[in-house]
Amino acid sequence: MSIVDKQTLADLNVTNNRYKDMVDFFDCTVTLGGRDMLFGYFLEPLSSKWEIECRQHLILFMQEVEISGLLDKYMMQDLEKYLSLPQEPYSPSRATYYLEMVSTNFLSLDFKKREILVKRSIHEIAKITDGLAHFLASAKSNGHTIEILEDYHKHIDCVLEEIDRDEFKQLLNNKFSKELMIKYDYLFRNIKRNTIREIFDVLYHLDALFSVAKSIKGKNLVFPQIEEKTGGEDMITIRGAYNLFIEDAIKNDVEIKKENNLWYLTGANMTGKSTLLKTIGSCVYLTHLGFPVPADAMKTVLFDGISATINLGDNINAGASHFFNEVLRVKHLAELLASGKRMFILMDELFKGTNHSDASEATLELVNCLKGYKNSVFLLSSHITEICPILYKDGIALKYLGVQLDEMEGIIFTYRLLDGVAEEKLGMWLLHKERVFEILRKVNLETGQN
Template identity: 70%
Template sequence: MFIIDKQTLADLNVTNNQYRDLFDLFDGTVTLGGRDTLYSYFLDPLSAKSKILDRQWIIRYMQEVDITDILDKYMMQDLEQYLSLPLEPYSPTRTSYYLELVTTNFLSVDFKKRHLLIRRSIHEIAKIIDYLNVFLGAVKSAHPTKSFIADYFNKIDRVLEDIDLGEFEKLLEDKLSLELMIKYDYLFRNIKRNAIREVFAVLYQLDALYGVAICTKERHLVFPDIKDHDPGSDMVRIQAGYNLFLEDPVKNDIEIKSGGNLWYLTGANMTGKSTLLKTIGTCVYLAHMGFPVPAEAMETVLFDGILATINLGDNISAGASHFFNEVLRLKHLAELLAAGNKIFVLMDELFKGTNHNDASEATSQLISCLRGFENSIFLLSSHITEISSSLEEKGAVMKHLGVKLDESKGLIFTYKLLEGVAQDKLGMWLLKREQVFNVLLAARSRY
């Protein structure tokens, strides 16, 4: 199982109740069941390469078809209500059916509504089964090696087995005699209830993936290549990666090599360090879901999990400060690495909850300890630049984001990823440009 936690989901904005999140961007579902299925995908990324490639394949396939004819939100709500009706004994004849209703007011409005629900539901279930049988049958014939399509198709077969084809044709035409309605109501709602629920699950999966396929085309997303880890080659390569939540995002090329799997990203606030970490993390996360990514191209090896610490706060109820929460996150990371897991790690503004000297020493020691974990990736950002030389000697790759200083326009953030360490002292430059010290000195001279 892929390793993920709530903090990482929040930091990558995968699921967020307050703001628009990744789930919202990809949600093109029609049915409530499809929406729930899509949500489950976001909470449970894939670890196996074969399953990731299968999901990529079906999303690609769904870009070339149109299944909107069978997707109806309110129809599926009615059918879920129908399958949730209480189980009832089978009435073999019209006479016994009415005899069992003697104790009920079968002329009442409620009974008539229920009768209509049953009749309509039998017809609509038959329509869904027939549609999926034809659709999946065609896919299976054209792509016989896709075992997951065969699995979908087998779920349809389990419902159709032992069903008279002539009677099934009448269900499709909505020509139900009372005897047929009684028979198939019992069959669908009692004998084959679980099998029909599995058919609904197939429909919901197709609904979820069809929505992703539409999003892929509309946003011009690309599917990443999933590769095996080869020492000496790139572990992650993203060409023109960008953030999905920005209207006019700056695109960056990312290349993380084996042996260069520990980045130290420097720069002041507002230079875009957090956004860049989220962009890279999002691409890796979506790749493990079998989803397309916001880039022109991407290659990645697979990891056992992602651990992000970007927007970590205090835990007042537990009496834990921001710094102590960081310590707990690092302990969690240490335990995951000690267990042999390959983790993709994102940490923003390390140790900002303690003093400068303490943070410098802790950062240096941490990077020394992380050096040997060659199958994981560590992207660490910090505003502490004084220790960059010693960290580079320990194998850390130095990166920063560009800033231009313009006396007339002020700071111009390029958000472009560059090699090396951020050298600009933006704080002092801004203070001098705004003449803060001159104002204070002038004011002091009057006292």
């Protein structure tokens, strides 16, 4: 999936939520680089079945291993500082570099201060390289042939090639001379600088994947199955989908086929429409990250992009009203669909920035246009129910969330997904229950008598 925008990330609580977002949920990283890598995963959804299944396998593999010994937040901060030191002036050989260092810097106060950082960093880089080499060799010997692990091992081999094994052992034992320190400082920070950076990235990737593996232990999440047959009838099937951020959340089954790829979800405020859209959208989004989803089981096709319009606001700086922002957003989605993109689209209470009659007409026209794009999925929620008989005749899937009205307990929101149209008039029911009109009429009568 290559198409995602800031509005969608915000609406699905992917990043930068005021309370808790998906990154926070999966973040058990140790290093700052690992957290940056995890954050990057969320900004770059994957686009192929192979990529997704590869990451799924990696996360499952990371549940079986223990790499905490390789991860040290403060050590990596020091190593990043070390690797960011300015590269030394070019020298034709290590020998001339060594002579220049000894003659110009060896007796200087600056060299003495930096010597501690340099020596410790060389030792730690050797430890990380050796630790990763043993970890990846162990994974291979145990039958884990995930291609990305092979790629990681190539980066390790690039560091170790042309390195004297006896000298490397001295670096591991942290017992090496100033001559070796200068030699390997030149090697690590100049000749193999980019390769060392790749080693750090391998460690950060493992930290991020290990973080996801740790975060899902003991939780009811499942890895989705990816369908490659784009011509099939089933597009998305989710059993027991629930919201990741709601404790004891109600689970719902979701089945979206090609013939009913457009849902029209009705109901009053507080019935759970927005939450349901976010729940389904989160499952689809996490699938494209190669992450497990909050459900009992899931099977889905892949999409070129996902777009959510749930909490769209005004653009004061651009002088754009809420309704104009809605129009621009729909136009952008129309252009993507017209270009042939397979999209997963969520729209919550669209056209609420205009009057009811205008919104009703616009919604009906939009649905009529969207229903022809059978390779995409559209989930629309609305208060507008008068167009539902027309939509039903056109084969649109009508859905609502169950509500029970009880004189003693009040409104009971079941949050259960049902077929049909929401017919409860919750506003009038609440107004009558609270005797609002009765109070007003009584006041009017009393005023009239006076």
